[in-house]
Ligand SMILES: *[C@@H]1O[C@H](CO)[C@@H](O)[C@H](O)[C@H]1NC(C)=O
Ligand SMILES: *[C@@H]1O[C@H](CO)[C@@H](O)[C@H](O)[C@H]1NC(C)=O
Ligand SMILES: *[C@@H]1O[C@H](CO)[C@@H](O)[C@H](O)[C@H]1NC(C)=O
């Protein structure tokens with residue numbers, strides 16, 4: 001700063017001393033200085049005598065000339081939040097996400113009595129959350145502390161924020177407990193995330209069933225045990241329900257697959273068992289992942305009613321019976337992973353014709369019959385993983401025109417006839433494993449030479465019968 005701007009600043013501060021605006025200007029300049037003036041604040045200079053010029057500074061927003069919002073995402077802020085911030089009595093919105101804040105939860109924010117939105121996510125804050133965290137403004141609507149390194153318990157006082165619409169605590173190191181009943185009392189919540197924390201094992205709090213405005217509930221990887229509580233059937237606004245990577249037991253309750261607004265349902269990698277309810281009416285589902293459980297019984301015919309479904313993962317279960325014929329007609333299904341089950345019978349005819357099928361993985365079942373010649377109908381097929389089944393017949397010749405294919409694993413089947421020669425020239429091809437079949441036809445002349453030619457793609461060819 002030059003001397004003249006210094007003098008100018010001094011005058012300005014004198015001029016406004018006592019007035020709240022001058023106080024806010026001073027506060028902002030103090031904050032900038034205390035944060036070591038990172039580059040992101042370079043535009044923060046007093047340029048004119050317009051008293052509220054700072055309202056136009058990068059990251060600052062005012063209402064009626066008073067600072068109400070500070071948005072400093074990715075500003076490379078590494079120093080602690082200065083105490084002077086608490087003199088911004090009208091501050092409602094504070095976004096400090098994606099910075100390098102360290103140390104404990106910043107209790108200096110207790111002074112910001114108008115605060116409604118606080119985003120401290122994606123920093124390096126650590127330690128326990130203070131037991132008196134309810135000294136933060138009780139008008140809080142959104143609290144996001146995700147992706148830090150907080151430990152210990154989530155304090156009971158979190159239940160005091162009765163207006164909260166989102167409570168985002170995922171991806172920390174909380175290794176104690178969270179107050180389930182108190183959180184269940186935050187009936188305005190639309191978003192609740194506690195995922196990715198090594199909490200003490202315990203069941204889903206049944207009080208969460210009172211959070212009937214919830215749209216997004218992310219409770220993955222947090223040592224949850226017990227069953228999926230029927231109390232949660234009241235959460236009919238849910239668009240995302242993620243209980244994956246826990247140790248939950250019992251069946252998937254019938255209501256789960258009937259929630260009409262549900263778009264993303266992730267219950268994978270838990271310990272769920274029993275059959276998938278045959279009555280599926282969650283017609284807005286986009287992604288359904290029930291993989292890596294102990295599910296048995298067959299794939300319900302109703303699954304084919306999910307016209308919006310893009311992703312169907314049921315792999316690593318104990319599912320028997322056929323793939324319902326209707327699956328071949330689903331218009332948006334691009335990713336099918338049903339491997340490591342006990343499926344049998346033929347594949348749906350026209351599979352791949354009605355959707356842009358990309359991944360098709362059904363290995364380690366006892367599926368039989370021919371591969372439909374529609375698999376690559378929409379020219380998006382990437383993965384053909386069908387090994388360890390009882391497939392027979394010829395490999396569809398038109399796969400020779402499926403240049404998007406990267407990976408073919410078809411070994412341990414009963415295919416006969418020519419393996420489509422044109423496949424060997426695909427640019428994206430990296431893996432072909434077709435041994436233990438009765439293929440005929442032309443192999444790449446010299447496998448070694450061929451592999452060399454395609455070294456970049458690291459093509460792995462395994463053909464030996
Ligand atoms: C903030 O952290 C990021 C990523 O960890 C790092 O690249 C950057 O240099 C850090 N900035 C400061 C100011 O410490
Ligand atoms: C933190 O959570 C709030 C409230 O749900 C959300 O608006 C905000 O986008 C989140 N921050 C990041 C960096 O995702
Ligand atoms: C909770 O989960 C974490 C990560 O899976 C694990 O290390 C920890 O032992 C679990 N805690 C208990 C008490 O099981």
Ligand SMILES: *[C@@H]1O[C@H](CO)[C@@H](O)[C@H](O)[C@H]1NC(C)=O
Nearest residue numbers: 181184206207208209210231
């Ligand atoms: C839901 O709230 C009502 C009162 O509002 C209470 O009686 C009931 O016990 C709560 N249910 C759960 C599961 O917490």
Ligand SMILES: *[C@@H]1O[C@H](CO)[C@@H](O)[C@H](O)[C@H]1NC(C)=O
Nearest residue numbers: 247248249250270271272273
């Ligand atoms: C999985 O659930 C079964 C009961 O269905 C139980 O016996 C077993 O201990 C559970 N396994 C784990 C790892 O929680």
Ligand SMILES: *[C@@H]1O[C@H](CO)[C@@H](O)[C@H](O)[C@H]1NC(C)=O
Nearest residue numbers: 254255258278279280281302
């Ligand atoms: C499926 O559930 C709906 C509503 O929950 C019910 O009306 C219908 O009778 C059920 N259908 C079958 C086949 O169970």
Ligand SMILES: *[C@@H]1O[C@H](CO)[C@@H](O)[C@H](O)[C@H]1NC(C)=O
Nearest residue numbers: 306307308309310331332333
């Ligand atoms: C399929 O997906 C596309 C794009 O993702 C979307 O525009 C279309 O509406 C979807 N079709 C159905 C039946 O949901």
Ligand SMILES: *[C@@H]1O[C@H](CO)[C@@H](O)[C@H](O)[C@H]1NC(C)=O
Nearest residue numbers: 294296297317318319320342
């Ligand atoms: C799979 O189901 C069969 C019956 O269909 C049963 O005998 C077997 O124990 C189950 N395996 C597992 C791992 O649950």
Ligand SMILES: *[C@@H]1O[C@H](CO)[C@@H](O)[C@H](O)[C@H]1NC(C)=O
Nearest residue numbers: 344345365366367368369390
């Ligand atoms: C697999 O299916 C074939 C008929 O498609 C049947 O002959 C065979 O016994 C089945 N194998 C197993 C292990 O179930």
Ligand SMILES: *[C@@H]1O[C@H](CO)[C@@H](O)[C@H](O)[C@H]1NC(C)=O
Nearest residue numbers: 340363364387388389411412
């Ligand atoms: C294929 O099946 C055989 C026996 O049916 C089994 O031994 C082998 O592990 C399976 N291969 C893979 C990769 O799962």
Ligand SMILES: *[C@@H]1O[C@H](CO)[C@@H](O)[C@H](O)[C@H]1NC(C)=O
Nearest residue numbers: 412413414415435436437438
């Ligand atoms: C290949 O064909 C021979 C003769 O028909 C048959 O014995 C053998 O089982 C077949 N191999 C496979 C892997 O299908």
